[in-house]
Amino acid sequence: MKGRMAVLGRIEGQRAAAQIVDGRLQDFLIEPAENTVPLPGAIYRAVVDRPLKGQGGMILRLPGGTAFLRQGKGLSPGQTLLVQVTGFADEGKATPVTSKILFKSRYAIVTPNAPGINVSRSVKDDDVRESLLEIAHETMGNEGYGLIVRSSAAGADADEVAEDIAEMCASAADTLAGESGEGAELLLDGPDPHHLAWRDWAEIDNVATEASAFEDHAVPDLLEPFCTPYVGLSGGASMYVEPTRALVAVDVNTGADTSSAAGLKANLAAARDLPRQLRIRGLGGQITIDFAPMPKKDRRQMEQALRSAFRADAVDTTLVGWTPLGHYELQRKRERRSLMESLPR
Template identity: 65%
Template sequence: MKGRTIILDHLGEIEAAALMVDGTLDDLLVDTPDVPRSGTIYRAIADRPVKGQGGMFLKTPDGSAFLRQIKGLAPGQPILVQVSGFAEDGKAIPVTSKLLFKSRYAIITPEAPGLNISRSIRDEEERDRLLEIAHDAMDGAAYGLILRSCCAGGDADAISEDIEAMLELAQNVLGDESTEMETLAEGDGPHVLAWRDWVAPAEVVTQAGGFEDHGVLDALDSLAQDRVALSGGASMYVEPTRALVAVDVNTGADVSLAAGIKANMACARALPRALRLRGLGGQIVLDLAPMPKKDRRPFETALRSAFKADEVETTLVGWTPLGHYELQRKRARAPLAELLA
């Protein structure tokens, strides 16, 4: 099946959304009923600092949270924070004090004043049109605004309504003068996230049973396996451990001199999707197929290009003395294996 299809359905009782591109599962969002959603905003209470790490544990309605960069924050002081990633079992909820109010068209940035338009929108007439919409909708508010790339050619009323909704939410949250520990705004669920972030044109399927009808359940069965088939008969194994995610690349039956670089380049192209669908992050170590050192630079270029299109923040760390390649990836989602257990 050619084209993009967004399927909004459930896995059992759990809300989920899937993005199929040309008949292949490209992205998957699954709700985490027992874990705070990313984007949830708390009024937290500072608890105790962590010496040597520049951070502090906070008390929230959903348990202990950890905040970095705590200059000027004293124990017992209330502070507004936002969940910034997935809270691993037994660990504190990762939060940030830099709040963002994000929707399909607009992002309100309280700490970064000014009206900004996505740099991908280059047409000057369109930028002028969007700037006019932004000025009218913000109505002199002191907060900052970013208009996202999907605003290009978008309906003026829809963009304006989106800005006003996020502005009202920001004003309600930031204007609340209470000092008690409280959840001020819930993070978005998979269906809203799909509407918010999967903005390219697509067929949208909402009827029950969509996952089965469009092959999502079959794709989930394959994701339960560590092996990922690559082009040219090569493969890689993506295996999460408690400490890191190990990726082992194999050339398969190809015994040519170029087999190693071909398998490694295929790994570079496939790795972001493999990690994204499995919800894996943290330290990632690649045990690549053998290749000459002169081929390392093309491999790094391909890897950088592949992750540039991926929304989850990933840092390419570099080579180890043993010839492995390391990455550091934000834990933005719950591991799929835990959600389907």
């Protein structure tokens, strides 16, 4: 099927969402099986527990668990503060949080701690920018919060944008009012996969929400290749994406092609598909790529291909560079839980 489709459904009771573009799976979201796992985006009133020596951070108490705040300067044990979950914790580790609270919706991001009204730099048209700024100023009034109008608002109805901004400001006011309470408490839960799909998947042509939507659009079949390390690439090349406790290892192979350009062709194909593979598999952290053998003169072209591929990816990824052994390293935010951990067993 041609076009961009969002398929919303459940897998054995867990809410899930699939983005399919021209019949190809582009993204997949699924909620954790455990209801007690803090979701990224959730806002808590946390209690400062103790400093983490040598790292400059603080261990905080959350309802039923602990969190790690990287910047703990000026905090003292027993103090309460609002924090927001930034990603999923590795097994046995504290939940990562930040004190920089954001309220993110389809068209706007409210920033209580960063005043000022701005429009996403992705919106290049000056007239559109002025129109969005006018809507934002009229809707915000004297709230005192900061606001970023997202690029998705550029083609949206003005009333819908204004309503979205107003709802986010109201949500911010209600949530921030809980800062004055005592003890650790969940103030605002993180978005589930259906909400994330509505919020972050722009330019969707069709949305399927029927009970049989996943089966009707063959989502289980589209998802199956991402449950194994092997990834087939063009020209008979392949790569293997294998997570370990320490890092994600990516190995690129040329296959049967023995030409002088085989390594570069395989590596370029791997670079183009790698963001999609990591996104759907829910993999983050340190990623080490063992590219197929190629001349050192081709490294610049490979770096350009990686930058281009990850520029369009929504998950923050830092291209670190080449190691002395000739591997390439990335650092990717752990926004998602591993697909294999999340799927029902």
